[in-house]
Amino acid sequence: MEFGWTDEQAVARENVRAFLAEHLTSEWQEIAPLSPGSEAVTSFSKRFCPKLAEAGLLVPHWPSAHGGADASPWAHFIIGEQLWEAGEPRGPQYYNVNWIGPTIMKYGTPAQQDYHLGRMRRGDVIWCQGFSEPSGGSDLAALRTRAERVGDRYRINGSKIWTSYARLAEFCFLLARTGSDRRTISVFLLPMDRKGIEVRPIESVVGEGDLHEVFFDDVEALESERLGPEGEGWSVVRYALNYERVGIPRYALALKTLHRAVAALISEGAFDAVAQDAAASACSMCEAARMLTYEVVDQRSKGSPSTGATSMARVAIVQAERSVADFVLDWTPHLFGSAEQPMVATHHKRAIAAGIAAGASEIQLNLIARDILGLGGSRGA
Amino acid sequence: MELELSPDQKLLMSALDGLLAPYRSAPTGAHGYFEYSESLRQALAEGGFFDIVGEQGFGPLEAAMLIEEVASCPVDAEVAASTLIAPLLGCDGAPVALAWGLGRPARYLDRAGTVALFHENGLLVGAPAPDDWRTETSVVAYPLATLCRLPEGMVRQPADLAEAVHRRALIGIAAEAAGLMRGALQQTVQYVKDRQQFGQPLAQFQAIQHRLAEDAQTVHACRLLAFRAAYVDSAKEASLACLYAQQAARKLIYDCHQFSGAMGLTLEYPLHLWTYRLKYLQGEAGGRGKQASALAAHLWGETS
Ligand SMILES: Cc1cc2nc3c(=O)[nH]c(=O)nc-3n(C[C@H](O)[C@H](O)[C@H](O)COP(=O)(O)OP(=O)(O)OC[C@H]3O[C@@H](n4cnc5c(N)ncnc54)[C@H](O)[C@@H]3O)c2cc1C
Numbered sequence: 001m002e003f004g005w006t007d008e009q010a011v012a013r014e015n016v017r018a019f020l021a022e023h024l025t026s027e028w029q030e031i032a033p034l035s036p037g038s039e040a041v042t043s044f045s046k047r048f049c050p051k052l053a054e055a056g057l058l059v060p061h062w063p064s065a066h067g068g069a070d071a072s073p074w075a076h077f078i079i080g081e082q083l084w085e086a087g088e089p090r091g092p093q094y095y096n097v098n099w100i101g102p103t104i105m106k107y108g109t110p111a112q113q114d115y116h117l118g119r120m121r122r123g124d125v126i127w128c129q130g131f132s133e134p135s136g137g138s139d140l141a142a143l144r145t146r147a148e149r150v151g152d153r154y155r156i157n158g159s160k161i162w163t164s165y166a167r168l169a170e171f172c173f174l175l176a177r178t179g180s181d182r183r184t185i186s187v188f189l190l191p192m193d194r195k196g197i198e199v200r201p202i203e204s205v206v207g208e209g210d211l212h213e214v215f216f217d218d219v220e221a222l223e224s225e226r227l228g229p230e231g232e233g234w235s236v237v238r239y240a241l242n243y244e245r246v247g248i249p250r251y252a253l254a255l256k257t258l259h260r261a262v263a264a265l266i267s268e269g270a271f272d273a274v275a276q277d278a279a280a281s282a283c284s285m286c287e288a289a290r291m292l293t294y295e296v297v298d299q300r301s302k303g304s305p306s307t308g309a310t311s312m313a314r315v316a317i318v319q320a321e322r323s324v325a326d327f328v329l330d331w332t333p334h335l336f337g338s339a340e341q342p343m344v345a346t347h348h349k350r351a352i353a354a355g356i357a358a359g360a361s362e363i364q365l366n367l368i369a370r371d372i373l374g375l376g377g378s379r380g381a
Numbered sequence: 382m383e384l385e386l387s388p389d390q391k392l393l394m395s396a397l398d399g400l401l402a403p404y405r406s407a408p409t410g411a412h413g414y415f416e417y418s419e420s421l422r423q424a425l426a427e428g429g430f431f432d433i434v435g436e437q438g439f440g441p442l443e444a445a446m447l448i449e450e451v452a453s454c455p456v457d458a459e460v461a462a463s464t465l466i467a468p469l470l471g472c473d474g475a476p477v478a479l480a481w482g483l484g485r486p487a488r489y490l491d492r493a494g495t496v497a498l499f500h501e502n503g504l505l506v507g508a509p510a511p512d513d514w515r516t517e518t519s520v521v522a523y524p525l526a527t528l529c530r531l532p533e534g535m536v537r538q539p540a541d542l543a544e545a546v547h548r549r550a551l552i553g554i555a556a557e558a559a560g561l562m563r564g565a566l567q568q569t570v571q572y573v574k575d576r577q578q579f580g581q582p583l584a585q586f587q588a589i590q591h592r593l594a595e596d597a598q599t600v601h602a603c604r605l606l607a608f609r610a611a612y613v614d615s616a617k618e619a620s621l622a623c624l625y626a627q628q629a630a631r632k633l634i635y636d637c638h639q640f641s642g643a644m645g646l647t648l649e650y651p652l653h654l655w656t657y658r659l660k661y662l663q664g665e666a667g668g669r670g671k672q673a674s675a676l677a678a679h680l681w682g683e684t685s
Contacts, residue, residue, distance in 0.1 A: 001390055001442065002383050003612040009382070074382060262681055276677035277670060283680065284625040288602035291609060295601075298384040312598040362591065369590035372597050373570050376585050 012075055016082040019055055023048065024086055032087030033342035035349075036094070037165040037209025042126060045091030049123025052090070059097050059121045066105055066113065067121045073300040077249060077293070085252040087343065092165040092209075095127050096120040098247035100173055103240040104189070107228040112189060116171070128169035128192070129244075130160040130214060131237070138363050138380055140175075140237070141183050145216060147176035154178075154188070154226070156196075156219040164357075166192070166199045166212035173240070178231050185233040188221045195219070207349050242305060245314045245358050246296040250351075251289040254324040257347040258282055261332040264341065275331050282323040289313065289320035308371035311364035318361050321351035384605075389438055390446065397450055400424050407455040407651030415457055415522040416654055417492075422458040422476070425451070431463045431473065441465060441549070445556040445611035449604060452560025453567070455654040457523060459489040461553030462497075465611075469545055470495060470506055470538075478509070479550050480528045481666060486517050488661070490526035497546055498528065498535065504543035507535035522657035548619045551666055555607035555622035558662045562600040562626075562633050565655035569593065569637040572644075583640065592636045599629040617679035624672035630659045 031040040052058040061076035062068025119125040136143030145158025178186040196219035202211040265271040292313040299305035335344040355361040369375040444464040459476035475494025480487035517525040573583040610622035
């Protein structure tokens with residue numbers, strides 16, 4: 001056990017910083033406060049990610065067989081921290097590099113890998129995640145969307161909800177029921193321009209492009225678009241969620257926001273002892289989240305991380321997000337309307353989602369209770 | 382960054398594990414407020430564990446691991462200052478007491494060979510004589526005594542050494558608190574699995590599961606932050622780890638006692654051997670408020 005960065009890792013971080021300094025120009029600074037799924041950020045990402053790819057900074061952690069550089073998951077997180085802190089110029093494409101790509105690597109056919117991973121590492125393809133439904137939220141296995149086999153195809157009917165990035169997405173990582181048993185679910189890599197798909201945005205407090213409803217009316221899917229064996233999508237989902245839950249280094253933007261708020265207080269001569277106490281405490285929550293995240297990254301660098309470690313990191317991340325969001329509300333509410341500090345409001349919008357998206361905190365607590373403490377299971381673990 | 386133990390660290394911890402085996406379970410029968418174990422200290426001394434910081438390839442990180450592991454046992458022995466601070470002061474043998482002010486109770490002072498006193502004039506170090514202190518009976522699970530006057534021959538230490546001792550003291554508190562929390566949590570988890578109410582183990586109630594799950598997460602974070610602070614051995618990280626630990630102790634102590642019911646309040650049941658030390662550590666070195674303001678100063682400068 002040791003807590004230092006290797007020279008190579010330190011250089012890697014410097015490289016990312018230098019790259020961002022060069023490529024995140026005023027154009028980016030103007031749109032950075034918008035959501036990753038907004039039209040402006042999405043289209044920026046399609047110009048920015050190819051540049052990242054060219055510099056070897058988009059998927060270095062992927063195996064070379066899939067066009068990566070066999071870099072360790074640490075490289076991925078170093079890049080992720082810098083990008084998330086900058087507002088996430090990869091837009092929705094962080095999905096691809098964090099979890100969709102790795103899941104296709106594990107379960108995809110050579111043809112699926114060839115095509116989809118190829119697109120992802122070029123940096124110009126947007127995906128959405130079709131998991132949640134009105135009937136299947138935390139209890140994901142209660143989803144109702146069906147994929148009925150008709151000859152060598154499937155016919156999909158049903159609807160998804162809360163689907164981020166759906167309106168601008170080219171593909172959906174879709175879950176649908178292919179049998180009567182609760183967990184007989186299959187995954188489809190479905191093009192979003194298929195006839196019968198309708199996307200409706202949902203207005204929300206989290207930002208443009210983050211939430212949609214997606215309706216499927218007799219949508220055709222080819223067998224070659226199914227990921228993994230029919231009916232065995234549940235293990236695919238589990239695998240994907242482990243990557244998704246600890247994918248975004250949320251503590252990085254939280255810390256940056258905390259520093260922004262403190263800088264404002266200092267300049268106003270208002271950083272008194274009580275504020276210092278609250279700020280230090282929020283900082284300690286972010287560092288706790290960082291260390292628990294690093295543990296998952298460390299486990300990932302050696303194989304598959306445990307569900308328990310992933311859930312602990314996720315819970316810590318949610319607490320860190322909240323403590324910074326509360327600090328800002330308590331001490332610098334005036335920054336919410338500040339043209340000079342637009343990222344403060346942005347952080348607030350994004351932070352609220354952390355405890356719900358990718359599985360509610362309470363579900364993570366169920367998993368910790370079951371997997372780490374051995375306290376029997378609650379429904380929903 | 383490597384969060385698994387190295388082969389050398391594994392060897393160290395497995396040697397320690399063997400040594401700790403007799404101390405893992407609570408002494409049977411009614412015990413007192415505290416269980417100080419001279420034999421554990423001796424065993425650690427004979428095993429060379431107090432010299433760990435100076436050993437080839439080891440340093441404060443391994444000392445913090447040792448402190449954390451020992452603290453997870455339901456017995457007490459002065460370990461933190463002897464491993465982390467004694468090498469800085471060049472003293473060895475008897476326990477080292479850290480006193481956070483004249484006239485204030487300090488842990489282990491009644492059995493210390495050396496006392497390091499954080500004083501308005503700086504850090505003073507010397508050997509306390511029996512007349513210098515009086516024993517305190519207290520509600521916490523440490524042997525406490527108050528330094529009533531300045532022992533003769535106390536030597537003022539240079540500022541950089543004083544800073545190092547202070548930093549190591551915070552690291553020691555964080556590591557010890559992490560181990561105590563882990564021990565208390567383990568005990569409580571076992572209790573809620575065994576204890577049946579409403580026809581089922583307490584462990585099946587989600588209200589209990591969730592609070593213990595939150596605790597598991599904070600305890601683990603405490604441990605990692607304490608170890609990181611020891612590894613980098615910096616004042617900033619030490620304040621951060623100590624702040625987090627002193628903050629986390631509050632909820633953990635409450636939850637463990639809540640879920641142990643009245644049994645958790647008896648001296649027969651060992652919970653207090655962890656929690657009533659943690660309670661003391663909550664306020665050690667000025668408590669979370671002091672660490673928070675120190676951390677704020679490290680991060681944002683002296684702004685107040
Ligand atoms: C910003 C955002 C973006 C999202 N993006 C996507 C996306 O792109 N694709 C997608 O598929 N989904 C997405 N989601 C949906 C997300 O995965 C679900 O919201 C989440 O799984 C919770 O489901 P639910 O909202 O139906 O809440 P419910 O399941 O109705 O639960 C409500 C609350 O009840 C509590 N609860 C539920 N079950 C339990 C239990 N067993 N024990 C204790 N407490 C419980 C929790 O506090 C939970 O938050 C997104 C959500 C948000 C907020």
